[in-house]
Amino acid sequence: MEAEGAIQLTWMGRGDMSPGLLERVRRHVARTFDRPTDLRVVNGPPEDALDRKRGQYSSTKILRWIVTTMASGPTKVLGITDVDLFIPVLTYVFGEAQVPGAAAVVSTARLRFTYDERPASPPLVEARLLKECLHELGHTFGLVHCPDSVCLMSRSNSVLDVDQKAARFCRDCRQRLWELMDEEGDES
């Protein structure tokens, strides 16, 4: 049984990931949402989420897998992976989340490159990953995309969009997040 209202960051990559980076993300997430946040590693994502023709993993199938195997109670589970994610109609996605819900997933696959497909510097990748983790977790609390392009909750269709936004919620989204977290607390 997880702690009440906790956040669970779960590494489910095919390759290696720097434990230092994940720890820094964990601390930032815990501070931002003021919730107990821990980090674990699982084998995954599941093979049936892989579309062999596309060479990409279905983010929707990974979400379903998280919901059925990991999510319980009010805990939010954010899967972090390095495989490239897609939904069938789109070429790729950075991540997907239930709005609101218990599960979200984020991929570093596209965050590791610049817009013109050169390798991005490690600090830049880390900053992007942190933003996307906070963004997807924001969805799980019920936040939707924000029209303010520098807000964490603005939609990112490319790494340029990710780079443009700040690692923080705008005033309105922060306010709304607190309200949503309060409502969630009342219900549980």
Next chain:
Amino acid sequence: MKFKGSILVVDDEEIVRDSLASWLQEDGYRVDTAPDGPTALAKLAQQPYDILLVDLKMPGMDGMQVLAQAKSLQPDAPLIIMTAYATVDTAVQAMKQGAYDYLVKPFEAEELSLLIGKLTDTQALRRENVLLRKALKRQFEFKDMVSKSPKMEAVFQLARMAAKSGSTVLILGESGTGKELLARAIHAESPRRDAPFVGLSCVALTETLLESELFGYEKGAFTGSAGGARGKFEIAAAGTLFLDEIGDISPKLQLDLLRVLDAREFRRVGGSQLVKVDARIIAATNRDLKKLVESGTFREDLYYRLNVIPVMLPPLRERKEDMPLLAEFFLAQFSAEMRKPLEAVSAEALEILMAHDWPGNVRELRNVLERGAVLARGPIITPIELELVQPASAPSPLGSPEPADSLKDVERKHIISTLRQHRWNITRSAKALGIDRVTLYSKIKRYQIREVE
């Protein structure tokens, strides 16, 4: 959270529906999904959507077929075809059939974001325009009556003044112009609003029955009058007594009524005790009372007693500018009653409504729209769902009237033919003629029509 709009995603693959719905929900849209064409059309018939995202290739009904039918159900909802087959042909065909755009799968998130964003902005503007148009359109109101016609505004002003006074009101107007509605509105706006509004149609009853209905009767006044009863004058007490079809009452009752209005008291049938009259009288007729006075069939003194505040309701053909407003008003009513989303009549349907002559006036319009509302498969009423009686210029089912036929003869023949057609069922015949039952009774009586089959 600000409402961003609703989107219907139609795709036979569950994972496509779920993932696309999830992606759109992150943007704050309300998303509904359908696994096939028929389900999508059923949903379109039930509620309005701002955008439709439809897969081209689906088993059974494909995206093109959905597109064709969606256009008649929700003509204003832009439809985007999603296709994995990037042939120019299908794209061109889709656009020709009215698709707003098409996307070739898999597409860039940016492409979808831009397209959806642009469409929701346009839809928001459209909604705003509709609201503005509504605000501009609704000019004059009196209780449940709406109009933008200056003639009706004059009626409403007069009715408002009449409501404040306790004077007798005489409402004149063709059948279906809303005489009873206006009478009820006057009552509801008057200081008597908490007392009863009692209506009585003077044409549907025989003289004796009408007399006892109006004045009540004492025990033993006539055969079967075992208990005695209060009449409408007494029931209306401090309220309003609405006497409809006043032009059709017998000379004896005209005299009785005159006496009551003069003395403000009466005796029950078979009774000796005087009963005080406090009710305010609103009388109405679709007949030309002045002419009836001239021809000697209606008492002149009673006419002047009733004609204290005369209000003339114009026929619908003289206030056609009200057609869009009335259509919208009735659709909103039916939408609530039938729990069915009804937004408007289509431009073509409105043209048909404007061209019609409306002999049965607003009631006929209401009936036509009610039928349309029942039959409508979407929120927009189209010409198919409107069934109007043939305009006068079209060949009549009776055959061309003889040149010698007067208007009255033609009306008599038309009534007989309609009655036969409906096996002398008064309710159905009245509905078909666009008049109410009471008016049909009065016409049957006036034209001395008898059921001889």
